[in-house]
Amino acid sequence: MTLTRRALLSTAMTLALFSATQVQADSADGDALNKMTWDQVVELAKGGTVNWFMWGGADNINQYVSDYVGGILKDEYGITLNRVGLTDTVEAVNIVLGEKESGVMDKGSVDMIWINGENYRTMKQGGLAYCGYTGLLPNNALINWDNPAIANDFGVPVDGCEVPWSKAQFAFAHDSAKTPNPPKSIPELIGWIKANPGQFTYPAPPDFNGAVFVRHVFYHVAGGSQNLLGEFDQARYDEVATKTWALLNELEPFLWREGQTYPNSIAQMNELFANAEVALNFNYEPSQFGLAVQAGTYPETTRSYGLADGTIGNTNYTIIPFNSPNKAAALVLQNVLLSGEAQYEKARPEVWGTSAAIEISRTSPEIQAQFASIVTPVSVVSAEELGKNALPELQAGWISAIEQGWIANVAQK
Amino acid sequence: MSDRMRIMLLLAPAMLIIVVLFFGGLAAGLMRSFNYMPVIGLTRPNLEAYAAVFTSREFYLSFLLTFHIAFTSTVISSVLAIGAALLLRRSFIGKSVINFLFQLNLTVPHIVGAIGILYLFSQSGSFARLGYHWGLIAKPGDFPALVFDPYAIGIILQYVWKEIPFIGVIVLANMQAIGQDYESVARSLGASRWQAFRHVLLPLIFPGVLSASVMVFAFTFGAYEIPALLGQNYPAALPVLAYRKYTDVDLAARPEAMAMAIVIAVLSAVMIYLYLRMSRRKIRG
Amino acid sequence: MGPDPFAMRAFRILTGVLLIVWLVLPLVPLAIWSFARGWRFPDLLPQEWSLKAWSYALSDTSGVVDSLGLTIGISLGVTVLSILVGVPAGRALGLYQFRGKQAVELMILAPTIVPGIAVALGIHSVFIALGLTNTIPGVMLVHLVPTLPYMVLVMAGIFANFDPSYEAQARSLGAGPVQTFWYITLPAILPGIIVGGMFAFLVSWSQYILTLLIGGGRVVTLPLLLFNFAASGRNDITGAIGMIYILPGLLILLVTARHLSGQNGAAGGFGRL
Numbered sequence: 001m002t003l004t005r006r007a008l009l010s011t012a013m014t015l016a017l018f019s020a021t022q023v024q025a026d027s028a029d030g031d032a033l034n035k036m037t038w039d040q041v042v043e044l045a046k047g048g049t050v051n052w053f054m055w056g057g058a059d060n061i062n063q064y065v066s067d068y069v070g071g072i073l074k075d076e077y078g079i080t081l082n083r084v085g086l087t088d089t090v091e092a093v094n095i096v097l098g099e100k101e102s103g104v105m106d107k108g109s110v111d112m113i114w115i116n117g118e119n120y121r122t123m124k125q126g127g128l129a130y131c132g133y134t135g136l137l138p139n140n141a142l143i144n145w146d147n148p149a150i151a152n153d154f155g156v157p158v159d160g161c162e163v164p165w166s167k168a169q170f171a172f173a174h175d176s177a178k179t180p181n182p183p184k185s186i187p188e189l190i191g192w193i194k195a196n197p198g199q200f201t202y203p204a205p206p207d208f209n210g211a212v213f214v215r216h217v218f219y220h221v222a223g224g225s226q227n228l229l230g231e232f233d234q235a236r237y238d239e240v241a242t243k244t245w246a247l248l249n250e251l252e253p254f255l256w257r258e259g260q261t262y263p264n265s266i267a268q269m270n271e272l273f274a275n276a277e278v279a280l281n282f283n284y285e286p287s288q289f290g291l292a293v294q295a296g297t298y299p300e301t302t303r304s305y306g307l308a309d310g311t312i313g314n315t316n317y318t319i320i321p322f323n324s325p326n327k328a329a330a331l332v333l334q335n336v337l338l339s340g341e342a343q344y345e346k347a348r349p350e351v352w353g354t355s356a357a358i359e360i361s362r363t364s365p366e367i368q369a370q371f372a373s374i375v376t377p378v379s380v381v382s383a384e385e386l387g388k389n390a391l392p393e394l395q396a397g398w399i400s401a402i403e404q405g406w407i408a409n410v411a412q413k
Numbered sequence: 414m415s416d417r418m419r420i421m422l423l424l425a426p427a428m429l430i431i432v433v434l435f436f437g438g439l440a441a442g443l444m445r446s447f448n449y450m451p452v453i454g455l456t457r458p459n460l461e462a463y464a465a466v467f468t469s470r471e472f473y474l475s476f477l478l479t480f481h482i483a484f485t486s487t488v489i490s491s492v493l494a495i496g497a498a499l500l501l502r503r504s505f506i507g508k509s510v511i512n513f514l515f516q517l518n519l520t521v522p523h524i525v526g527a528i529g530i531l532y533l534f535s536q537s538g539s540f541a542r543l544g545y546h547w548g549l550i551a552k553p554g555d556f557p558a559l560v561f562d563p564y565a566i567g568i569i570l571q572y573v574w575k576e577i578p579f580i581g582v583i584v585l586a587n588m589q590a591i592g593q594d595y596e597s598v599a600r601s602l603g604a605s606r607w608q609a610f611r612h613v614l615l616p617l618i619f620p621g622v623l624s625a626s627v628m629v630f631a632f633t634f635g636a637y638e639i640p641a642l643l644g645q646n647y648p649a650a651l652p653v654l655a656y657r658k659y660t661d662v663d664l665a666a667r668p669e670a671m672a673m674a675i676v677i678a679v680l681s682a683v684m685i686y687l688y689l690r691m692s693r694r695k696i697r698g
Numbered sequence: 699m700g701p702d703p704f705a706m707r708a709f710r711i712l713t714g715v716l717l718i719v720w721l722v723l724p725l726v727p728l729a730i731w732s733f734a735r736g737w738r739f740p741d742l743l744p745q746e747w748s749l750k751a752w753s754y755a756l757s758d759t760s761g762v763v764d765s766l767g768l769t770i771g772i773s774l775g776v777t778v779l780s781i782l783v784g785v786p787a788g789r790a791l792g793l794y795q796f797r798g799k800q801a802v803e804l805m806i807l808a809p810t811i812v813p814g815i816a817v818a819l820g821i822h823s824v825f826i827a828l829g830l831t832n833t834i835p836g837v838m839l840v841h842l843v844p845t846l847p848y849m850v851l852v853m854a855g856i857f858a859n860f861d862p863s864y865e866a867q868a869r870s871l872g873a874g875p876v877q878t879f880w881y882i883t884l885p886a887i888l889p890g891i892i893v894g895g896m897f898a899f900l901v902s903w904s905q906y907i908l909t910l911l912i913g914g915g916r917v918v919t920l921p922l923l924l925f926n927f928a929a930s931g932r933n934d935i936t937g938a939i940g941m942i943y944i945l946p947g948l949l950i951l952l953v954t955a956r957h958l959s960g961q962n963g964a965a966g967g968f969g970r971l
Contacts, residue, residue, distance in 0.1 A: 053915070057930035059754065066759045086915055087926055090660055095832070095914050102826045109832045109916060198554050204646040256554070261561050261645040267931035268561075274931075275537030275739035277553040295934075296736025296746055411647045412471060420790045427787035427806060427846060434824075434843050435809050435817055442820025500713055511714055514721040520947030521725070522904030524921050525940045528928050529724025532731065537739040539727050545740040553739055574724065628810050635813015637907040638925060652815040656907070659819055671819055678816035685811050 027328035028106035030130045038138055042077060045328035049080045052318075052333065053092035054114035056085020057267065060291055064351050072336050079329045089119050096128045096321045108323030111330045114165065116316040117154045121396040123319060124161055130320040130327060131161035137331060139338035142358035150315050150357070155229075155395030162317040163334050164357035166346070169306070169313035169386045170212055171286035173379075177301040179279045185308040186220040190247070193254045199279040201256035201263060201272065204411055205403045209266040209284055212312055214406050215394070218244050220309065225391045232397030241402070245409035252410075262411070274298055284314075287353030290380040294350075304381040310389035315357055340367035347374055355383040439678060446671035462668035466676060474648035476680070482565045482650065483634035486572035491626045493573070494580035495618070499610075501581070502588050518578040523571070527642045530571045534559040560643050567643040568650075572633050580625040587621040588614070623692050627685055634681055651677055725944070732937030751934035755942065762923060762939055769919040770946060772834060773902040776841040780849040780898040781891055783842070788853020788890070793862060810847045817843065818911045825912055832916040840912045841905055845898040852897065856890030896954050900947060 027033065027044055036044070050073070056062055062085065070081035086092055092113045099108050115123070123129045134140050143164060145151050150164050174182040183192035193200045203210030219225045222240040252259030256278050263269040266283065273281035274297050283289065292298040318337060320330045336342055340363035343356040353376070360371050376382045393399070447458035466472050501511060533539045541556040550556050560567035595617065599609040640650035649657070655677065659670035731737060732751050734744035755762045791803060809817070821840055822831065830836030860883075868878045906921045913919070920943045927936045 051916075056926060059760070059927075059932060059935065063759050084915055085918070085926060087929060088660065091915055094660060098823075098826050098831075104829075109914065257558060257561075260563065261647070264561070264641075264644075264646050265929060267929055270931045271535075271537070271933075274736075275553055277537055277739075295750075296734075296748075297738075297931075298736075299738070407647075416794065417796065420794050420796055423786035423790035424802060426783040427850060428802070430783060430839075430842055430846060431805055431809070434821060434839065435812075436805075437824055438817040438819075438821030438843075439812070440820065441824045442817070445820070445823060496713075497717060500710060500717075503710075508714075511717055511721075514718055516951050517948065518721050520900055520951050521944050522900075522921060522947070524904065524906060524924055524928070525728065525944055526724050528924075528936060528940060529726075529728050531928075532727035532933070533724060539742075542740045542742050546742060571724075574720070578721070631811045631813060635815055637815055638921070642925070642928060652813060652907070655815055655819070674816040674819045678812045681812055681816070 028323070028325040030133065030322070030327055033327055033331070034133050034136065036136075038136060041136065041328050041331055045326075045332045046078045048326055048329045049082055050111045050326050050329035050333050051082045051084055051109065052112040052114070052330075053084045053086055053089075053095075053110050055087075055089055056083075057087065058285075058288070058291075060352055064346055068345055068351075069333070069336060069342060072342070073329075073333060077332050077336075079332060081333065089113065089115055093119050093122055093128070096123070096323065097126060099323055100126070100128060105323050107325050108321050110321050111324040111326045112333060113319050113321070114316065115162065115319045116314060117393070118396045118399055120153045120162060120317065120319065121156050123321070124156060124159075128322055129161040130322050130324065131159060133320075133327075133331065134160045134163055137163070137335045137338065139335050139358070142338055142340070142362045144359045144362075149313075149392065153317060154314065154393045154399065158317070162319040163338065164315050165318050165337055166316050166357050167313065167355040167383075168284045168316060169286070169355075169383065169390055170216070170282060170284050170311040171289075171304045171306050171381050171386055172311075173273070173281040173283070173286075173289045173298075173302055173304040174279060175276065175299055175301050176303045177299065178276060182280060182305070184305065186216055187309075190251065193251055196279065197254040198256055198258075200254075201259075201269065201278055202282075203266050203269050204262035204264065205406045207263075207265050209269070209282065210262070211399070211403050211406075212284055213282060214244075214248070215312060215399070215402060216307075216391075217248065218402055219312075219391060221247060225310075225312075225394070228394055228398060229392070230395070232395060232401060237398065237401055237405075241405050241409075245405065248406070248410045270297075285354060286380050286386070287349065290349055290353055290377040293377070293379045298379075300379075302379045304379060306381060306386045306389055308389070310391040311386065312393055313386070313390040314393045340364060344370045347371060349374070349377050349380065353377075353380060439675070442671045442674050446668055446675050448668045462672035463676075465669050466672045471648060471654065472651075472673070475651045475654045478565060478648050479634055479640075479651040480684075482568055482572070482640070483630050486569050486576065486633045487626050487630045489569070490573050490576035490580055490629060491622055494577045494584055494625075495615075495622065497577055497581045498584040498588055501585055515578040515581060518575065519582065521575070523575055523636065524638050524642070526575050527568075527571045527639045530567055530574070531560055531643055534567055534570065535561075561645045563645060565640070565644060565650075568639055571639055571643065572629075576629045576633075580622065580629060583621050583625045584618055587618045591617050619692075623689070627688065630688070631681055631685060634684075635677060725940075728937045728940040730937070731933045732935075732941055734934055734937075737933070748934075751938040754935055755938040760923075760935070761918065762920075762942060765918050765920050765923050766942060766946075768834070768917070769903065769921075772838055772841065772917075772919065773899050775838050776845055776902040777895050777899045779838065779842055780845045781895055784846055784849030784894060784898075785853050785887070785891065787846075787850045788855075788894075789857050791850065791854040792857025792860065806850050807847050809843050814844060815907055818908050822911050831912055832914040834917055837909050837913045837917045837919075840908050841902040844905070844908070845901045848897040848901060849894040852890050852894035853887065856887050860886055892954050896950060899950060903947060 027048070033041060052065070054065070062083065066081070066083050070083070073079040073081045092110050093115075096108060096110050113119075140163075143150065151158055153162065172182065183189040202213045205211040205214055218240060219228065221244045222228050228236065228240070256272065263272065269278070269281060270292070272278045274292070281289070286304050289298065289302055289304045293300060293302050318334055320327055320334075324330055338358055340358070343358055344367055346352040346354055347356055356371070360368055446462050448461060449456065449458040497515075501508060501515070531538070535541070536553040536556045536558060541550065541553055544550045544556055559570070591614070595613050596609040599613045600606075604612070635652055637652040637656055640653050644650055644653060648654075651673070655670050655673040658666040658673060661667075730744065733747050733749070735746040735748035735750065737744040754760050787806065791799065791806075818840070821843075825831045825836055825840070830839065864882050865878050868882045869875075873881070904921060905919070906925060909917060909919050910922060913922075915922075920939065924936065924939045924943055927939060
């Protein structure tokens with residue numbers, strides 16, 4: 001190639017590169033986006049990238065996001081999805097926080113976070129979220145914002161700062177071959193633990209699943225979740241907490257390893273259950289049990305169930321940080337996630353098996369038929385079954401207090 | 414160019430990196446541990462974070478555990494490494510295999526070894542399953558708790574596994590540099606094998622063992638990933654505790670984490686200084 | 699020394715065998731897991747075998763292959779940087795005596811005494827301000843902190859045994875500085891460069907907490923990936939990634955093994971603390 005042709009080629013490439021980055025830089029301005037039409041947003045996002053930070057501990061979810069969702073983004077919108085796996089969602093929140101502290105206002109490294117609960121509260125209170133855009137998304141019409149369980153994230157109003165993605169409800173699991181009659185309520189569980197020493201444990205908070213288990217015990221001691229709704233009440237908390245810690249400490253000698261240590265994470269607990277070191281397991285995502293049986297990790301005789309006195313459920317969301325430079329692409333991604341097709345795909349047990357966050361009745365007849373045709377594996381308790389006894393999550397103030405309280409009063413004693 | 418000039422130029426890049434990154438990092442951590450963060454408006458340094466650290470029972474328990482891990486791992490690895498080096502300096506069948514495996518072990522990162530130890534020694538691990546097959550245990554709970562246990566046995570096993578070759582390679586190099594002449598002389602003068610080792614060889618290799626074991630102690634004291642994988646939940650090793658506080662959703666925990674990090678740094682330096690002084694005295698005495 | 703009595707020989711052989719088994723043992727369950735489809739207590743070997751873990755690990759979704767390339771790139775880069783910075787520093791410490799030498803030595807060796815986490819938290823805030831967090835150059839820079847001391851230590855040991863008069867001779871015979879370095883100095887210090895480079899590569903290769911903090915989860919090196927899968931209980935994938943992870947180190951060892959046998963002063967440089 002002659003020198004001049006080379007120079008021309010490299011100039012052309014540089015210009016192309018420059019214009020490509022120009023497209024990306026422009027969608028950092030959230031206010032400007034709010035005034036556009038959806039078609040303009042899609043056009044703006046074309047050719048760009050979106051960096052989605054999410055918990056990466058389940059490879060089935062990773063595959064769904066990277067392959068299925070990423071494929072749609074690439075093929076239909078020309079957007080590259082970069083999934084960033086985290087061990088804990090708080091890592092992403094810390095990144096955004098650190099960037100805000102250092103004055104990084106429009107070149108943030110995070111475009112979207114899979115989030116709910118305390119992490120959402122941190123972002124909302126810290127002014128870290130991009131808000132007020134949800135009306136822009138066509139699939140926003142599929143969301144039932146009148147449902148308080150969706151309009152509030154652990155008691156904190158969503159206020160247009162995030163968009164639902166999935167629903168989850170806590171369930172227990174047992175090996176029906178080894179433990180044919182598991183306890184089906186918290187009081188029954190307490191009696192069962194004492195009668196079967198060394199067969200039960202729970203991951204130490206702040207592990208997500210361990211923490212929600214402790215909340216179930218807290219609800220039981222309080223005489224029901226209805227007594228705990230609303231803003232954090234120190235007096236009420238102290239009253240219930242003292243009795244809860246006493247109960248959990250009383251149970252300690254009957255737990256695995258006599259309660260001298262607790263599993264660090266739900267993954268460790270899964271391992272214990274898989275190897276029959278403990279007889280019961282639980283998870284906020286019961287579909288995980290089905291997947292584990294499919295992968296051969298759990299025995300085929302694994303079955304899951306809810307509790308007679310109800311189990312806690314939540315909605316989880318996706319949020320866009322205030323300083324994301326790729327907001328347009330993030331909006332397109334959120335719209336795809338909310339679509340009937342994507343929600344159906346992740347409801348399929350072979351893929352993820354998790355409940356839809358949209359109103360299925362608002363989707364097209366074809367999609368509704370597809371949802372109706374889903375067959376839950378025998379090892380997984382169905383979402384409707386669980387949904388009959390759903391308990392709400394408390395406001396984030398209660399949750400951090402209970403977490404800290406457990407660490408101070410049960411772990412450290 | 415004068416010698417002094419030359420020396421300064423040669424040292425400049427390395428010193429720049431060390432001063433800016435290492436000491437700069439320490440300084441930045443120190444400032445933040447005093448709650449001094451001008452970016453978000455905290456301009457009054459205070460000792461709150463340190464007070465929180467030093468009044469925390471969890472901190473002391475973590476420190477004791479971490480010290481125990483570092484000390485025990487270092488002692489066991491050093492002793493066994495010397496033994497292994499003694500073994501390896503003579504020719505025998507399989508020596509090249511062991512030499513190779515020693516060096517192979519050097520290239521295996523700690524995380525891999527830790528995971529391996531987990532799969533071997535957990536209550537449902539390979540050894541437990543062997544125990545079951547030999548009728549020694551009936552269920553996983555019967556197997557002794559070697560990982561996630563209060564004595565950090567699994568963690569120490571992993572460090573010993575990795576550090577014996579590390580110290581061994583250094584000691585072996587020293588032994589081969591020293592040669593066998595001194596011991597031969599001692600033996601010919603009537604000393605027993607043990608005496609020749611204890612009073613002739615050992616003092617000669619001691620400086621090498623010392624430096625290697627100092628590095629091992631510092632590493633095992635401050636490593637994060639191994640206790641994170643194999644350690645129990647409470648008390649956790651000090652680096653795990655510091656990282657947990659740093660990534661806590663509650664931002665008030667950050668200066669505490671920095672304070673803990675500074676305390677770890679100071680404690681390591683002090684312990685190693687004392688260790689070196691006591692040993693140097695031993696060398697001279 | 700006289701020939702070994704039988705008891706001594708038997709002891710040596712037994713210890714040797716135990717040592718061999720002990721050194722290889724932790725890698726065995728990892729390898730088995732990578733081919734297992736579920737492996738529950740009390741099975742000594744998996745009931746079902748499968749290649750699913752390997753196919754996932756080598757697929758595009760898992761990002762393992764990309765991570766492998768990234769980690770190799772970072773470690774090589776760090777090695778080259780360590781050599782470029784460490785050789786001159788080692789020369790200064792090995793050949794010269796000067797006032798403040800002990801202080802300089804202590805400063806350069808300080809990172810081996812002070813645990814990484816103590817410095818990493820502070821470095822993190824400095825890097826945020828410099829815009830180096832979540833970047834590959836940032837990760838490479840922070841890797842230099844633990845690798846540089848080893849490199850300097852080894853090179854100082856080599857230079858201590860190096861006779862600079864050869865260089866002077868070559869210069870007096872008319873050789874330029876580059877020629878002198880290439881034909882006189884380099885061959886003499888090459889064993890040190892290889893051993894130091896190997897240590898630098900391995901230290902960077904196995905870095906976890908520094909990469910996690912500075913890379914912010916955006917720079918996904920193999921140890922991060924491995925830790926994530928291990929912590930989330932996917933033992934089969936962990937096994938596969940683990941096997942992939944130890945491969946480059948093994949290859950490097952095969953190439954540089956003879957330099958570690960102790961016949962040169964390189965490894966002995968560690969005695970200089």
